[in-house]
Amino acid sequence: MHARVLKVLEFDKVKAQLLEHVSSSLGKEKIEQLLPSTDIAEIIRALDETDEAATALRLRGHAPLGGMFDIRPSVKRAKIGSVLSPHELLDIASTMYASRQMKTFIESLQEEKTELPHLLQYVEQITAFLEVEQAIKQCIDEYGEVLDHASDRLRAIRQQLRNTEARVREKLETIVRSSSAQKMLSDAIVTIRNDRYVIPVKQEYRHAYGGIVHDQSSSGATLFIEPQVVVDLNNQLQEARVKEKQEIERILTELTKKVAEHADAILMNVAILADLDFIFTKAKYAKKLKATKPTMNNDGYIRLLKARHPLIDQNVVVPNDIELGKNYTTIVITGPNTGGKTVTLKTIGLLTLMAQAGLFVPALDGSELAVFRAVFADIGDEQSIEQSLSTFSSHMVNIVGILRHVDHESLVLFDELGAGTDPQEGAALAIAILDEVRERGARVVATTHYPELKAYGYNRKGVINASVEFDVDTLSPTYKLLIGVPGRSNAFDISKRLGLNERVIERAKAQMSNESSKVENMIASLEQSKRQAEEEQKKAEEARKEAERIRNEWEQKWEQLTAKETELLDDAKRKAAELVRAAQQEAEEVVRELRRLQKEKLAEVKEHELIAAKKRLEDAAPAIEKRRKQRKGNAHEFRAGDEVRVVHLNQKGFLLEKVSDDEWQVQLGILKMKINERDLEYIGSPKVETKPVATVKGRDYHVGLELDLRGERYEDAIARVEKYIDDALLAGYPRVSIIHGKGTGALRKGVQEFLKKHRSVKNIRFGEATEGGIGVTIVELK
The missing domain is CATH 2.30.30 (SH3 type barrels.)
Known part of the structure; x- marks a missing residue:
């Protein structure tokens, strides 16, 4: 991407916002080097990594990213044989601890069945150096001082130091407290000069104590003298300090060697920590922006749902739906100044750059962006005094450069195309430039004031008009983008609202050509039609959802009825089989009896015996009771409202x-x-209540059996789910349904992760085919 385009679209400001969330200088370096990529596989991986980090932050609230330092210079010095300072070794130990904590953090999430394949791949490469880390921390305290117990020799030397210092102080304290001290000493204190203990003696008594003069006051009236009685002890003290320094040097050398032995692996850990800090920084930034992971494609297709400019206050910015690259490849936006045309242009460009840099975009879940080889932008007043270029000339210099490189893998953004020159020539030039860029297959978004371009989309295939809405009643723009409707000037309406004489306005209208009037009337008609269509679409969508709900209920009841029917039929078949078996056994018994009688009486079976046997056979036949379910008659006379x-x-x-x-x-x-x-x-009589009601603290509490989250941002959805589960528990429901839709699966995955950890959720499962399939989660409550 050209550096000028990154600056014009303010990508550097996005990076500045990212830096607010970084945890170390390692991550800061990665952010400063961040540039959009043109490799779709690399972009998708970067977005997946950000998504995994966002999942980890959502589940745990934070990541252990503290205690990381850029220890690369120190490790490299250790590798070539230099001795590291205590503070350098402390930073290395802290970084080792941070890498170990990060490894444990990701692996623990994986053990809880949270899929984080990319982050796991990072931490699997981290090597833990627990022995080196502990060795450093056992020898050096948190202030960078080498501890006494770093070695037995150091402990003994420091014990000798303390004992000798005590003896020196004791002797000097005796001198200071003596009766002559008040007369001969400037002050009754023991102090240090040149690392040796001395006392402040008045100049005239310099020979009273003997010893060595180490310093004098600025006036020369006081000499700092090391009395002869402590010279030998001070010498011993100096020798002990030299030994201490040598022992500390030896300990630091040993610790440095331990670091040097693992230098390459430690540097690898640092590189991985830098990557992880960078990834989690992107995730934290996405959370702040309420941004989502876009789907990426190589087809030049852009579909942004409720997209927001990331550098505008979230409480002020107006979200817009933007689509480009499927039914049309060029959008021409017209409308008044300060209406939001340029912001829309920058939003499209900046969100494209953010996605190609692996960042989530501030838009609803389900948004899609394309990977472009190049993004070109001619935005803003480019007047250059140094080059003696007018606004028009400067714009043309940029456009010439764009036309030199643009192709079918480019996104081109033109702001006020053709402005700064004669309107008629500027409009003609704008049309010609748009035709040229469009014919090369690029995706184009252009803003303009020229009325000639309002009809551009009606006679060009693949081009659509758009405008930013203007509220004539309030005389202010709404910043809402209207795709398919060219902008109106609104000059007459605004003038009328501001009090301009009606006669003057009518005279102005008479000056307009018939063609212009027709265009304005057509635009007004289109705006009205679009508003009506949006209202009708909203009503139709509500009706569709209600119809879908009823259909799902009926399908569920039909399945239950079919299952019950099958169960009853199987039960009837089983009972019938048992009756038939019993009848067969009885019949066989009768036949055996007849044969016995025939054999015993030599076929002289009497009539009454045959009648009795026949009666037994008839009784053996299974009796099938025919039942006919009669519906109760309607004694009531029906009336409207029943x-x-x-x-x-x-x-x-x-x-x-x-x-x-x-x-x-x-x-x-x-x-x-x-x-x-x-x-x-x-x-x-008709009942008013159509939903289950639970009484909570003396008031009616209405809650449905299902919660629809489609179109919600993740944070808002989770908050609604949490409240809904509480409401369902209060209502006493054993089971509820949560509709999250299919989409990219991000919302579904997040909702199910939340439900798995909810204390009141017994079990969750996807809905059956008749319940909404994987677009619905069925929740069983405790």
Whole structure:
């Protein structure tokens, strides 16, 4: 990507925001080097890594990223034989501990069945150096001081130091407390000069104590003298300090050698920690932005759902749906100044760069972005005094450069194309440039003021008009992007609202050409039609959801009925088989009896015996009881408003009106059906409540058996799920359904991870085919 484009689209500001979440200088270095990639496999892997880090943060709330330092210079010095300082060794031990903690953190998540393949691949390469880490921490304290117990020799030397210092101080304290001290000493204290203990003696008494003069005051009135009685002890003290320094040097050398032995592996750990810090920084930034993982493609297709510019306050920015690259490859945005055209342009470009850099984008789940080999942007006032270029000339220099390199793998963003020159020539030039870029197969988004371009999309295949909405009542833009509707100037409406005389406005309208008036009227008609279509679509979507809910209920009841029917049929077959077997056994017994009688009486079987045997055979035949279920007669005379049950559908409804002698129109949910009166059962007066009600703390509490999360951001969805589970528990439900849709699976995965850890959830499973399949999670409550 060209550095100028990155600057124009403010990618550097996104990196600056990323730096606010970094944990170490290692991660900071990676962020400063961050650039968009053009390799789709590399981009998808980077996004997957960010997604895994976001999952880890969601489950644990944080990652152990503290205590990491850039120890690479120290390790390299150790490798070539230098002796490291205590502070350098402390940083190495701290980094070793951080790498060990990170390895444990990721592996523990994996053991809990959380799939983190990319992060696991990183930590599997981390080598733990527990022995080296402990050796350093046992020898050096947190302030960088070598501890006494670092070696037996050091302990003995320091004990000697303390003993000698005590003897020196004792002798000097005796001198200071003597009766002559007040007269001969400037101050009754023991101090240090040149690492030797001395006392402050007045100049005139310099020979009273003998010894060595180490310093004098600025006035020369006081000499700092080491009395002769402590010279030998001070010498011993100096010798002990030299030995201490040598022993410390030996200990540091030993520790440095341990580090040097594993230098390459330690450097590998540092590189991995840098990558992990960078990945988790991206995840933390995504959480702050409420950003989601986009799907990537190589087809030049962009589909952004409720996209927001990441550098605008989330409480102010207006989200927009943007689609480009399938039914049309060029969008021409028209409309007034300050309406949000340039922001829309920058949003498309910046979100593309963010995704290609492995960053989540501030848009709803399910958004999709393309991988472009190059992104070109001509945005803003490019007037250059140094080069004596006008605004138009500067724009043309940029456009010439774009046309030199643009191809079918490019995204091109033009702001105010053709501006800065004669309107007629500028419009013609703008059309020609758009045609050229579009013919090369690039994806193009352009903003313009020229009315000639408002009709551009109507006679060019693959081009669509768009505009930013303007509220004439408030005289302010709404910043909402309208795809398919060219912008209106609104000049007459705004002037009228501001109080311009009606006569002046009518005179101005008369000056407009018929063609311009037709275009403006067409635009107004399109805007009205679009608003009506959006309202109708919203109503249709609500009706579809209600119909889908009823259909799911009916399918579920039909399955239950079929299962019950099968169960009853199997039971009837079993009982019938048992009766037949019993009848066969009885018949065989009768036949054996007849044969016995015939054999005993030589075929002289009397009539009454035959009749008795025949009666036994008849009794042996299984009796099949024929039952006919009769529906209770309707003693009630039906009236409009009655609550009834439709028998053959097993559904409750309300009578609306009688349409014939024996037919009623019945309201079933959102459906109206004609039902024969003989298929209706009277229930009673219509009930107001249609949802289960639980009483909580003296108030009615309504909660449905299902929760629809489709279209929700992850954080909002989890908050709704948590509240809904509590409500369902209060209502006493044993089982509820959570609809999250199929989509990319991110919302489904996050919801199920949350439910698995909820204290009140007994079990979860995907819905059956009739319950919504993998778009629904069935939750059993404790």
